[in-house]
Amino acid sequence: MNAEQCRIDTYSPPDRRLRLGFVGGGRGGQVGAWHAAGARLSNRWDIVAGALSTDPAKARLSGRDWFLAEDRIYDDYHAMAEREAARPDSIDAVAICTPNHSHYEIACTFLQAGINVICDKPLTTSVEDARALVALQKDTGLIFGVTYAFAFHAMVRQARHMILAGRIGRIRQVHVEYFQEWSCLEKKPDGGEVPWRQDPAKVGKASAISDIGTHAFHLAGYVTGEEIVALKADLHVCGPERGLEDTAFINVRLAGGAPGTLLVTQVAPGNYCALRIRVYGDRGGIEWDQEKPEYLRVSYLGQPDETIVRGKEGAMLPSIEKMSTLPSGHGEALSNAWANLYTEFAVAIEARTVGRSLPEGMLEFPTAQDGARGVRFIHAAAESHEKGGAWTPCGLA
Missing domain, CATH: 3.40.50.720 (NAD(P)-binding Rossmann-like Domain)
Structure with a gap:
């Protein structure tokens, strides 16, 4: 796009x-x-x-x-x-x-x-x-x-479209972190913490990476508009022993050559759904925090910082307004992001059903191909860790 x-x-x-x-x-x-x-x-x-x-x-x-x-x-x-x-x-x-x-x-x-x-x-x-x-x-x-x-919060798409339009210049680095605390304590005797997430036969090669790391991976590629092509990963158990990792520190490289980091942990006390992305270019930077989803911080070199507020007239790009349903000050949250996602699924399915052509760029929902990239990311991170943190390709080719 x-x-x-x-x-x-x-x-x-x-x-x-x-x-x-x-x-x-x-x-x-x-x-x-x-x-x-x-x-x-x-x-x-x-x-x-x-x-x-x-x-x-x-x-x-x-x-x-x-x-x-x-x-x-x-x-x-x-x-x-x-x-x-x-x-x-x-x-x-x-x-x-x-x-x-x-x-x-x-x-x-x-x-x-x-x-x-x-x-x-x-x-x-x-x-x-x-x-x-x-x-x-x-x-x-x-x-x-x-x-x-998470990519269907209005301010996430605002960030993506601003970056694609060159607002912050050429991308120099990207950083995504996703911190939670739920794995800090010992296992619950009633199994209420969804025990299959620590069973390799059910969760796959990794736990925290499969659960929340895939969100960080997708967000980095979606917001920057560049595929992550290689990574080096260091996996840890920082909380009570459960078998698979609860923490991962991952260095990544974008297709355009820029470096980045993905930091994920489920043993960070005081963090609940702390997903945050920061993208820096040669003209400025953009930051978004999932726990404050209606605000987008934009910093241009040599200019005052800006805070873009979802729903404020004139603040949002025209291409984003369709994703915002309430006036500013009336909080939208993750449920609204899910609604945006299901709207795009519906538009695509109805168009296919009736044979209607859609304008290129109308829909940006993640496809099976995007899902497959996420699976390759999980395996590449596990492979990198097993090789002592070696750089590992993570593309599908």
């Missing part, structure tokens, strides 16, 4: 609400709750079907919690894909909100049934499976979205 393509300032209006199904995300599922909130807030989806748990009783109870029709509450996602595909009012897409290791099989099942897919990150637990999903998506021509939702 270039600066010209950033000028699309409206989404195409919907012809109808699309029908959405869920796999996973039932009772107690935080990820499923975020997906559902974003879909509903976008006003472009009705949630109509689900296989919400591998436990049939829990699946049934969760479906009733969500007011699903009894004949569209499924015990098994295979049955869901087969029966939904045969309905005249089939779901238009499925949202996959399950542990990492199950994403590949579920996504394949629905793509092969002719149903568009929205998948939580990371896309898969192996690079081979990620590449296979990219190939299958291309073969089917269906829409495949991956939920890197």
Whole structure:
């Protein structure tokens, strides 16, 4: 995308609400709750079907919690894909909100049934499976979205478009940090901390990197507009022993040659969802903090610093205004970012369904290809650490 393509300032209006199904995300599922909130807030989806748990009783109870029709509450996602595909009012897409290791099989099942897919990150637990999903998506021509939702805050896209327009000049460095505290304490005896995130068979080659590091990786590439092509990683356990890393210090190199860092930890007391990005060019810098998502700090060399406020008239680029729904001072948050993401999924799926062409640059949602890059990043970081912190390519080629 270039600066010209950033000028699309409206989404195409919907012809109808699309029908959405869920796999996973039932009772107690935080990820499923975020997906559902974003879909509903976008006003472009009705949630109509689900296989919400591998436990049939829990699946049934969760479906009733969500007011699903009894004949569209499924015990098994295979049955869901087969029966939904045969309905005249089939779901238009499925949202996959399950542990990492199950994403590949579920996504394949629905793509092969002719149903568009929205998948939580990371896309898969192996690079081979990620590449296979990219190939299958291309073969089917269906829409495949991956939920890197932080990139859908209005001020994140404002930062990206300003950088693409050359506002801070040539990029000289990028730094992303994502700090949390939830892993500081010993394991909870009731397993309430989602124990599969420390099981290599379910989470993949890394834990904190798969969970929050992938967000840092995607954000760095998205905001700068440059792919991360190489990295060197140092992984640590800084909290109670759980088997896999809870902290990672990663040096990266952008395609344009600029260096950067990705710092992630889940054992930083006093930090909750402290995701922050800073990009510095030869003319200035841009900073954004997820815990203060409505503000973008911009510094130009030799000029006073600026703070751009979401929703303030004249402060936002025209291409960003479609992502802001409330006046300034009326706080938007992560739920609004999810709504923006689900809006773009809906626009893409409806356009494909009715054969409508969309202007280039209207949509920027993460695709299966972006998801596969995230998987390669996880594996490259683990490989680098195993080699004593050696520089390791992290592109898909």
